[in-house]
Amino acid sequence: MLVRSTAATVRPLPFVPAAPAEPRRASGPAPRPQGGGDVFETPSPSKPPRFEGLKDKALIQALHDAVAKHKDIGYSQARKVIFTALDNHEGKVKCVYTNRELRTDKIPNSSDMNVEHTWPQSKGATGAAKSDLHHLFPTDSKANSQRSSYPFGEVQKVKWSSPSGAKLGTDAEGRTVFEPPPEHKGNVARALFYFSTVYGKAIPAAEEAVLKKWNVQDKVDAAELTRNGAIEKYQGNRNPFVDDASLAQRITDF
Ligand SMILES: [Ca+2]
Numbered sequence: 001m002l003v004r005s006t007a008a009t010v011r012p013l014p015f016v017p018a019a020p021a022e023p024r025r026a027s028g029p030a031p032r033p034q035g036g037g038d039v040f041e042t043p044s045p046s047k048p049p050r051f052e053g054l055k056d057k058a059l060i061q062a063l064h065d066a067v068a069k070h071k072d073i074g075y076s077q078a079r080k081v082i083f084t085a086l087d088n089h090e091g092k093v094k095c096v097y098t099n100r101e102l103r104t105d106k107i108p109n110s111s112d113m114n115v116e117h118t119w120p121q122s123k124g125a126t127g128a129a130k131s132d133l134h135h136l137f138p139t140d141s142k143a144n145s146q147r148s149s150y151p152f153g154e155v156q157k158v159k160w161s162s163p164s165g166a167k168l169g170t171d172a173e174g175r176t177v178f179e180p181p182p183e184h185k186g187n188v189a190r191a192l193f194y195f196s197t198v199y200g201k202a203i204p205a206a207e208e209a210v211l212k213k214w215n216v217q218d219k220v221d222a223a224e225l226t227r228n229g230a231i232e233k234y235q236g237n238r239n240p241f242v243d244d245a246s247l248a249q250r251i252t253d254f
Contacts, residue, residue, distance in 0.1 A: 051240070055250040060197055063240050063247070068198045070132070070237035078131040079115050083107045086230055087138050095140040096184045097147065098162040114141050118188055119195040120149035129199050133231045134239045135191040137184075146178070151207040152188055152214075153177025175206070186218030189248070190241040196254040197241075203254040215241075215248050 054062050073081065083104060087093050092101045095113060102113050116139040119125045125135070139147075146160050146168045155169035155177060165181035180188050189211035196203050203211065220242055228242040241247055248254075 050244070051247065056252050059247065059250055060254075063197050064200075067194075067237045067240055070128075070235045072128040073131055073133075073235055075131040078133055078136060079107050081133065081234055082115060082136060082138055083113075086133065086227065086234070093138045095143060096137040096187070097143040097164065097166040097180055098140045099164040099181065100140050111141050113138055114144055115139070116144050116147065118191045119199075119201070122149045124199065124201050125195070129195070132195070132198070133235055134198075134228075134237075135195050137187075137191075148178075150176050150178045151204060152192075153179065153207060153210050155179045171206075173206070177207075182218060184218070185214035186216075186220065186245070187224055189215040189218075190220070190224075190239060190245065193241040193248050193251075193254060194239040205253075208254055212248060215245055220245050 051059055051062050051066075082088075083093055084106060088104070091105065092103050093108075093113065094101045096116070100113075102108060104113075108114075116137045117125045117130070118135040118137065119129070121130060125132075129135075143162060143166060146166075150168065153171040153175060155167040156172050158167050158169040159176075160168040162181070165179075167179040169177070169179075171177045179185075192203060192207075192211055193215070195201065224242055228239050232238045
């Protein structure tokens with residue numbers, strides 16, 4: 001499953017959902033359907049552990065153990081949460097790639113705005129990972145199509161761009177890559193570090209190098225921190241790379 005360049009790499013066990021095809025409703029209370037959705041019953045205090053003295057695989061394992069377990073709210077609920085609560089500010093939802101705003105109080109038509117899987121479904125964001133809010137963001141549907149499932153990178157030769165600064169094109173090595181606007185670059189990096197850690201997926205080396213750069217360039221701001229805390233209320237876990245952006249620098253190879 002894991003495509004790694006180094007041999008004998010021990011990865012943390014990926015988070016495994018109960019089973020595919022609506023299993024999470026087989027037991028436990030039925031989800032409440034109102035806007036904003038279920039709130040996780042026992043939100044933990046927002047004081048993140050420090051993981052001092054750990055690095056590389058030991059740090060990945062410790063982070064995995066600390067945050068992988070969470071509530072799978074299901075994809076329809078994830079979409080509802082994003083468009084009606086989590087990313088709805090004063091009645092408007094903003095595309096993270098183009099900055100286009102849409103006034104809405106419900107899930108919009110998917111040809112207008114939809115949910116971006118920062119870690120693509122085609123590359124493993126399935127099961128619980130498909131509805132994990134930490135890597136889901138609202139996007140303009142056309143921008144989402146442009147990104148497709150291309151890796152993130154620095155575009156040299158532009159094929160498509162948005163006034164926001166998002167670009168699709170080829171990088172210095174000729175690979176087709178997608179570049180988000182500057183203010184979302186760090187958010188993408190930290191979302192993918194989280195995904196790799198929680199689901200045991202490797203990040204290709206070229207992409208990882210760019211993400212680490214973006215993690216430093218676009219630092220965590222109040223909005224990203226607030227979103228991290230809000231997600232914790234829905235699914236019961238935090239993105240530790242948002243709580244402490246320096247963690248990524250202690251991991252040589254995601
Ligand atoms: Ca940012």
